[in-house]
Amino acid sequence: MSASALIAARLDAPRGRVPLLARFSYDAEDPYVVQATFFDGRTTLARWHFDRQMLAEGLHRPVGEGDVRFGPHTEAGGDELRVALRGPGVEMQGHAVLFLEARAIARFLEQSYAVTGAGEEYLDLDKLLDEFLAG
Template identity: 60%
Template sequence: MSSLIAVRIETDEGAVPLLAQMSYSVDDPYAVQADFSDGLTVLASWRFDRQMLAEGVHRPVGEGDATFRPHRGPSGDEVRIGLRNGGDGRGGHAVLFADAGALRGFLDRTYAVVGDGDEFLDLDKLLEEFLAR
């Protein structure tokens, strides 16, 4: 399942609109995949912990590479997403803002598929796939 959510990134020059393609799969029930694009090109892809993202709608959570917290924006309730990329040696950070209602709607649909606490990861299948590589 996936949803397209409008986000904006804050830069020194001002706000730039982007799209976030949020995806969820029962094959990885703990994660949400987020692909950020300008509408044509995927600029960055991130995997977020689903529970942490859900909590970030209501309270500040996260440290390190990804943080989430509620934010009151110009058009209503938002979620502030802080991203830091230090793994590639170049560093860098971004601050994005997503509509809280759209994000909650997406998360509600993921919890309708796999409820909170009902996540299951087939470790035997994962190990089999890993060893096949």
């Protein structure tokens, strides 16, 4: 089972915020991970894998360290999720800041919890070990 949502994003850039789209996906086969693909039209700009719990916590408080940080952001009466990314493939000298509507992220997370409830994540370690040893 899986869940996905198309969510409007805004990239913080020197000339102002640039509108983008993001597809957030969740699959029960990888229960701790949310995949986010950011694109402009038909061009995929970046693909990131986020920890689902950290994404959820980022709606309420700053979390993360290293390459990914989330935190609530309020601007002009709107609640947003601020996403700071750092990595060699990210534009703007290795870092980017994106803003997503917090309610849209919360709705997506609700869909993901319908697939696999919070705290019910389970990895089949035997299967994972078999795949590792086979390949």
